[in-house]
Amino acid sequence: MAIPASLIYTGIIVPVSVLIPIGMAASKRKNAGRPLKIIWYYLLLDCVVNVLAVVLANQKINNLPVLHVFTILEFVLMSYFYLSVLKQETAGRMIKYLLVIFPVFCIVNFLFFQSIYQFNTYARPVEALIIMGCSLAYFAQSNDAETRWSLNPVNWINIGILLYFSGALFIFSFSNLTVQEMNEKYYAINILMWNIHATLLLMMYLLIAFGFSKCSKQ
Amino acid sequence: MQQTIGDNIFLLIILCTGGISLLVISFVILFINNQKRLLKNRQQIHEAEMSYQKELMRVVLQSQEEERKRIGQDLHDDVGSSLSNLRMLINRKDLAEQQGSGAVLATHKLLIDKIIQDVRNISHNLSPPALALFGFTVALEELIDSINNEDGSLINIINDVEAITDKLPYNMALALIRVLQELISNTIKHGSTKRIEISIFNENGLLAIQYRDEGIGYDPANQKNRKGMGMQNIESRLNMINAAYTVKTAPGAGFAMFIVLNSPLV
Numbered sequence: 001m002a003i004p005a006s007l008i009y010t011g012i013i014v015p016v017s018v019l020i021p022i023g024m025a026a027s028k029r030k031n032a033g034r035p036l037k038i039i040w041y042y043l044l045l046d047c048v049v050n051v052l053a054v055v056l057a058n059q060k061i062n063n064l065p066v067l068h069v070f071t072i073l074e075f076v077l078m079s080y081f082y083l084s085v086l087k088q089e090t091a092g093r094m095i096k097y098l099l100v101i102f103p104v105f106c107i108v109n110f111l112f113f114q115s116i117y118q119f120n121t122y123a124r125p126v127e128a129l130i131i132m133g134c135s136l137a138y139f140a141q142s143n144d145a146e147t148r149w150s151l152n153p154v155n156w157i158n159i160g161i162l163l164y165f166s167g168a169l170f171i172f173s174f175s176n177l178t179v180q181e182m183n184e185k186y187y188a189i190n191i192l193m194w195n196i197h198a199t200l201l202l203m204m205y206l207l208i209a210f211g212f213s214k215c216s217k218q
Numbered sequence: 219m220q221q222t223i224g225d226n227i228f229l230l231i232i233l234c235t236g237g238i239s240l241l242v243i244s245f246v247i248l249f250i251n252n253q254k255r256l257l258k259n260r261q262q263i264h265e266a267e268m269s270y271q272k273e274l275m276r277v278v279l280q281s282q283e284e285e286r287k288r289i290g291q292d293l294h295d296d297v298g299s300s301l302s303n304l305r306m307l308i309n310r311k312d313l314a315e316q317q318g319s320g321a322v323l324a325t326h327k328l329l330i331d332k333i334i335q336d337v338r339n340i341s342h343n344l345s346p347p348a349l350a351l352f353g354f355t356v357a358l359e360e361l362i363d364s365i366n367n368e369d370g371s372l373i374n375i376i377n378d379v380e381a382i383t384d385k386l387p388y389n390m391a392l393a394l395i396r397v398l399q400e401l402i403s404n405t406i407k408h409g410s411t412k413r414i415e416i417s418i419f420n421e422n423g424l425l426a427i428q429y430r431d432e433g434i435g436y437d438p439a440n441q442k443n444r445k446g447m448g449m450q451n452i453e454s455r456l457n458m459i460n461a462a463y464t465v466k467t468a469p470g471a472g473f474a475m476f477i478v479l480n481s482p483l484v
Contacts, residue, residue, distance in 0.1 A: 139249060149253040159246050167239040170231065189227055196235050 006191050011057070014198040015050035018043060021209035028215040035154055036215060038081040039208060045073055065116040068123075072103045075127050078161070082134035085154055091137050098130060119179075124172035128165040135162040153211040160207030167200040274457075277450040289340060296336035304329045346395060353384035354391040358416075361399060365406070373402065377418040382425060390479070393455045394427065400448050401429050401475060409433025409473060425479040435467040 025032070025040045032040065049070045056063035076099065083095050106123045110116045114123075138158050142149070149155055171193050178190045307326065341347075342360075349357035355377060362373045377383060383391070398416065405414055411433030418427050456463050460480045467473040 143249075143253070144256070148257065149250060162246070163239060163242050166242050167235050169238065170234045174231075189231065192228060193231055196231065200235075200239070 010191075010194045010198040011054060014202050015054060017202050017205050018047045018050060021205050021212060022047060024209040024212040028212050031215050032212075035081055035084045036157075036212065038077055038084060039157055039211075042074070042077045042081070043205075043208070045070070045077065062117050064118060068106065068110050068116050068120050071120055071123050071127055072106050075102050075106075075130070078131050078134070082131075082138065085158075086134065086137055086141060088137070088141065091134070095134065102127065102130065114176075119172075119175040121173055121176050125169055128169045128172055131165045132162060132169075135165070151214055153214045156211030156214060157208050160204035160211070163207070164200045164204035168197050171197045274450070274454050277454060281451050289344070292336070292340050292343075297333055297340070300329055300333045300336065304333075346392075349391055349395060350388065354386055354394070355380050355384055357391070357395055358398065361395060361402075365402060372412065373414045373416065375416045375418070379418055379420050379425065382420070383418060386425075390459045393459045394477075397452050397455050397477070398427075398429065400452050404448050405431040405433055405473065409435075411472070421478060424481075427477040428474070429477070430472065430474040432472045435469055435471045435473050437469050438465065438467055 022040075022043050025036070025043060029037075029040060049066060052066055053063045056066065079095050079099050079102075083092055086092060086095070102123075105126070106120065109120060109123050114120055135158050138154075139162075142152070142155060175193070178186055178193060180186075304326065307322070307329070342364075346357045346360065348360045358375065358377075362375060366372050386394070402414060405411055409431050411431045414429070414431045416427065416429050418425070420426070453463075456477065461477055462480060463475055463477045465473070465475050
């Protein structure tokens with residue numbers, strides 16, 4: 001089935017680019033600690049979801065229910081990642097509470113507020129905000145230089161995560177609005193938005209890959 | 219109207235996502251730069267500490283060498299030459315004839331007394347015996363007596379806390395005696411003064427020593443007056459016993475040092 005030219009970037013190039021960090025991570029997996037292993041699982045989840053989304057879209061089946069489930073799984077993995085890198089007790093306790101509260105919020109959201117056939121424009125921005133908070137908390141924690149900053153893989157991965165979730169915050173929020181009206185103009189806006197999203201995602205993948213490349217025997 | 223709003227949305231999306239991404243990227247760049255600076259500062263401080271330690275080590279070794287040289291010189295010049303004199307006197311050909319004469323015996327006795335005195339001086343210098351036997355106050359008085367003028371007017375001590383200074387641990391008392399000895403020798407060497415005052419007192423529960431001379435002083439900002447070995451010796455000894463000190467001096471205004479021991483008085 002032929003994919004329109006405008007969707008090649010968002011539908012093929014970027015989803016496939018997840019193989020770059022996966023490849024890098026696979027080569028460095030022996031040296032990876034617990035935080036990096038969690039990121040490895042996150043990349044695998046991304047890969048599976050990308051494949052699933054593309055397959056469903058090709059079958060003309062609405063793939064948005066996958067997004068609802070993915071949001072919860074993504075949040076859980078990201079939370080475990082930050083739980084393993086943040087040393088502050090308060091941060092750890094808050095993440096543990098959110099690990100219970102957020103999935104409940106997502107389920108309540110798709111059961112009572114937003115259909116699973118729509119974008120979860122309440123859950124995804126909230127998730128992005130929480131993850132941004134964790135990312136900034138990690139920045140605050142690593143503000144006292146012990147070793148050379150650039151040598152720590154987690155720092156690079158953290159930058160990627162912050163860049164992706166903050167940049168895509170607006171896209172997560174307005175994704176339903178732009179598909180409501182299916183005329184040509186809104187379609188173009190939609191394409192632009194998801195191109196920007198794909199670019200941010202690509203940057204995150206590259207930064208994660210770069211982070212894994214800094215992973216060495218300690 | 220709809221068309222205008224639609225056109226703006228493109229721009230708004232780019233502005234919003236671009237703006238936020240720019241914010242994040244600038245934040246990250248600033249953060250990394252700050253981190254680099256922190257690391258650099260840390261390294262600089264570490265290097266400065268290392269070179270300070272090295273300098274102290276060098277001073278310790280150098281003063282050890284100087285001390286050895288001084289002892290060697292004292293032994294050679296005083297004890298050695300007196301013993302040589304004695305030997306020469308005994309060896310003289312006419313000795314047998316004069317052996318019985320009281321004048322020769324008296325000379326020999328004088329020389330032997332001088333040697334005994336020299337050896338005493340050298341060993342006192344190495345380790346003041348009064349400190350171990352009678353404590354800080356007596357040792358300090360002995361030191362002052364060995365330096366003071368005949369009328370005892372050069373150095374004046376006021377010790378308000380004799381009971382406490384006599385209970386100081388040996389290493390602390392020795393360090394303080396050495397520091398005062400060094401200060402006095404500096405004053406005599408460079409200060410051309412007729413008066414030195416040493417006060418020892420209780421400053422808010424801590425032992426304090428105020429040393430003051432009315433000599434010519436010096437300009438502490440002048441590079442030429444950078445810490446000499448004497449001052450570095452004083453500093454390392456004070457560091458060793460965890461004492462803080464401040465120096466106050468200016469050309470023509472004398473020299474003053476205020477030392478506080480950072481361990482509370484018993």
